[in-house]
Amino acid sequence: MKRFVLAALMVVAVPAVAQEKVVHFSSINGQTGQSAAYGSKVIEGVNLAAKAINDAGGVADRCGGKYKVKVTTGDMANSREQAVSLLRQAAADSTVLAVVGPSPSTGYVPMVPVAGQLKIPVIATGSAAPIKEWNPWAFRLNTTSKVAAPGMMKTLKAKLDIKHVALIYDVTQDGQRGEAELIRNSAKEIGYDVAAFEAFRAGDNDFRPQLSKIKASKADAIGIYGATPELAKVVNQMAELGIKANIVTGFGTFNDPVVWDLTEGKVKGGYSWSAYFALEDPARPDIAKMVQIYKKEYGHDPTLYSFYGWDALNVYVEAAKRACTATDREKFRQALNTIENFPTLSGKATFKNPPDGENLSAAVIVNQTTGRGTFEALK
Amino acid sequence: MSLLLRVKDLEVSYGAVPAVKRVALEVPAGEIRAILGANGAGKSSTIKAILGLVKARGTIELEGRPIHGVPTHRIHQLGVAWVPEGRQLFSTLTVHENLEMGAFARGDGPRFASRVDEMFTLFPRLRERRGQLAGSLSGGEQQMLAIARALISEPRLLIMDEPSLGLAPKVVQSLFEQIQAINARGLSILMVEQNARQALKIAHYAYLLEVGRLAAEGTSAALMASEDVQRVYLGG
Amino acid sequence: MFWTPVLITAGINSIIALGLYITMSSGPLSVAHAALAGMGGYLGAVLTTNFGWPFALAILAGVLLGLVTGMLLGLLIVRMNELVAGLTTLGFGETMAVIAFNIDYIGGANAFTGIPLRTTLPLVYAVLAVILFVAWRYDHSRLGYAARATRDSPVTADAMGINITWVKSITFGIGAAIAALGGVLRAHYILVQGPEDMGFFISVGFLIFVVFGGSYVFWGPLFGAMTLTILPELLRFSTKDRFIIYGVLLTVMVILRPQGFITRRSMR
């Protein structure tokens, strides 16, 4: 009985205070299960950005409206069904303006068509899988291989004159597999041959059969495309087999502190392209501030995926400001298309959808890993 | 004459089906007692209840001490050995290993070697077969091994379940002589047997079970003559 | 409606679980039903997406594919006991997953996408009602009794003149057809059909639904599938510990009710 009375009192009290408006985003990502390594960091980035905005007084849109940012998190685990279910639940909740995430392609690929049908914006925070059919409601913040990989290979061809490229990739990770195929297909055009094209599956431990073949192929550059657990093992086993060659990857994986620890620094000197990510950078006070409050909040270093989460939430808040709405998804979608060279931690953001939801000004920095979480951009 | 085993008001049921209803029996030290009855009369269930292999109600006492509810492996350590129905040897173990299992509770100390020899003298055929897998023995040899496995732990009470089952008449004859010889050396025996005539020849006292109830009991001579036995067996 | 996606998934899982129930009624512990559902899903999706077939025809095609594959599998394992039959289906399921992985026409590792949305809540529960009716009729049919006789003691069933090979094959076929039907419905709701849905661990999930719910009466798999699909959603309040609680609950519940939650009156 007591709780009922308390609730009644609360309802009465609320109208007295100015109606506190809320802009509500649904954050869907892989928080548990095998793809949690990426999803959980994005969720932390999103929640931290929302907290930072609310602590600084909330959102003030261009039409005088003031909002607090609200984020509800849904864990898609590693399942396609749960990702689509969570998206349908978010669409059915009229207070939700848009969906942030996911990172795993197992979630983003099936969510794209459903977002188009339910007319709710979705923005990928790390999934690089090729999308067969875009629609006006699907966006992607992170850089994708289509833009970055050919650029990187051209730079490496120019600087290192690589001739024989071997590739070892995870066939179950759509983004990783997509980039390996892209590098294979652009071999003639950029001027190198594909010495070996070896696949493995997430969860594998032993890569010696494939690496023995690669060792025999005498490749001078080896592209390694897989998730953290497998990529680290490939690097370690290459050292054990005495394979010496330039190592190449995408998505800035060599700059991830976790990968540095797992390989005891063997990724030093590796080349990768990535959006912008650094633990410290004198020229970037905004990064320094974020890294500082991130470590205070979560007790561990942020990764590129933490940046993606932070940036995605900030891009969404900017669009909400321009659309002066917390509920009209169509106006919000149109506002997203007005985002041009919007500065983010990991680079810039520009969207023109249709024709597709790619981030047209996603940063592509070809770099060489120099230390734990530090790298040098190649000019 | 001290009482080795006493059972009173024994009730055993499988789910809702009662198998044994208010059975009472005793085995004085040194005697051979038989439990007779047709198939499904509850003979095996009674034995299994005594060994603690099935849930049962009622009192079961060994030398005055209750053993109802004591786990099976401890009952064996109190000196009760079992020759199961169909012998149930460990067929993937050798003859020697089956004997070692028989003496598992006693450990295989120095006395074990001499006990093994005793068994091989009692059953010479087993000596030649000692390295063979128990599963490869003939029916008669398996029966010998089953008895040897039970005797090797020097029990005070030997419970035999249908020892004559599946054996040729000549083999049954020598088997019953051996049982008498073993008893003559002071070992009390409780024997479940369908072959009533043979059993009554060597048993001192017998109980007749019918559909889970005690239909009759008495000395072998009395039962031999009683019409109850004829009725149960000859369906008179 | 917030709970629609969960209810649709629970309904589809119940359909597939009922298919598994019918297959298991003649004995085999099949862990192929996720693969059979996946095959139905792939075929239905290709027909509606690439060939523009109407949804009803795509369902029929999926069901036929399931029936034929199921009957063949049933013949393959007729000589095996319960556990070994189940394990052969493990090989079938995983091999199907790897084959789907390597066929680019159906999207390979990137899964087959762009499937039109056809499955709705009313349709799922209408189909579920029909399947429940089929299972109820099956339980009381000659085939149903023959199947249970075959499961409980093949020797006596043989002696009673039951053609065991035919019974095992047709029950596996019907069960597989129903699972394929569930697969087609799922594909046209999730709008993506991938190879991962066909593997061993997914099939084990369906096996747990049936045995947990009670594999002796058709209400069992329905109860099992509904409970164990909705339960993880109820546990969403603790996002981090959701699966720890789910695992512990699964173990505790199966220990408390080993014979399954719903049992025949005679087995109470």
Add this chain to the structure above:
Amino acid sequence: MDLFFQQVLNGLMIGSTYAVVALGFSLVFSVMRVVNMAHPEFFMAGAFGAYLTIRYVTTNFFGVLAGGMLVAAIVGLVVERLAIRPVRGRYVMIPFIATSGVGIALQHLAERVFGSDPVAIPPVVPTVSYTLGPLSVTRMQLVTFAIAAILMLGLRYYVRNTKWGRATRAVAERPDVAAAFGVDVNFVSRLTIGISALMAGAAGVSIGILYTSAWAFMGLLYGLKSFVCMLVAGNRHIEGVMAIGLLLGVLEALVSGYITSTLRDAVAFGVLVVVLVFKPNGLFGSYSV
């Protein structure tokens, strides 16, 4: 031709770990008629046990091995007490589900405690690689193979020539009769689970050190592969399970070396189907449910 022998060598190394984990599965199944789906998590517990021992106790290899095996054994005995003993003797699917539930809980508990990223295991065995002509193998690979061999031979000796090993075989065949001859069947079951956990723990430690990381979900793929080994071999003879484990490892290495590694997993399951169709009781053993 050198590549062929290198691939066979690679296959033997990984096959030995499949065999050790499969032995644990088949021991528990043959003695207790229980399919222990939490067995892969004993393997994972071994790897994390090694990690914790290195960080807090010692970096001596044998100390780490003991630490990992101890953690796995503790997890094993707790799982036996809570999830297996209450349903032992029931219909084979009941302990299967009970242990599956425990497996799921243990995986996500490890994820909560150690995080979803893999945890780096610092090298306690110097990374030295030996070359014999074209072939190269690392010291840790040889140590892993040696541990697997010692465990398998040790188990063979235990089951063949010790009192409790004989009792385990007796319980496997006829639990009631074994009990009637003084064998405490519950104790033998606990002992069997303990041994299988120790073996899985040792495999976990060597794999953890060999691949320099421990991960909450490392048990999944391993569990499935070694489960397949047990089934193909049938569960009667230890040598059968060992041989099949090594054979599976070599087959997989050759398939991924010479054909394509995407088909590698189909090999394990394809072999399973073919064997079970022709030999429904497994190559060497027999299943009676």
